[in-house]
Amino acid sequence: MPRPSNAARTTGAGRAGLKVALAGAIQQAILTIAELHHAGNRRLQTTSATPGRSTTRARASAAAA
Secondary structure, three states: OOOOOHHHHHHHHHHHHHHHHHHHHHHHHHHHHHHHHHHHHHHHHHHOOOOOHHHHHHHHHHHHO
């Protein structure tokens, strides 16, 4: 079986490093998207009338007025 050349070994190591870097970038993107999604949900909950206690309270106070 022929021994791999230095170039082949370097390419293999480079490929492994690339996989690690790519996995890290993908993980970071997922975390960023999750944080933005969570922040967007918080903002929507405070600005829109989502069904819940605050909506019920708002309806009750509007009916009383």
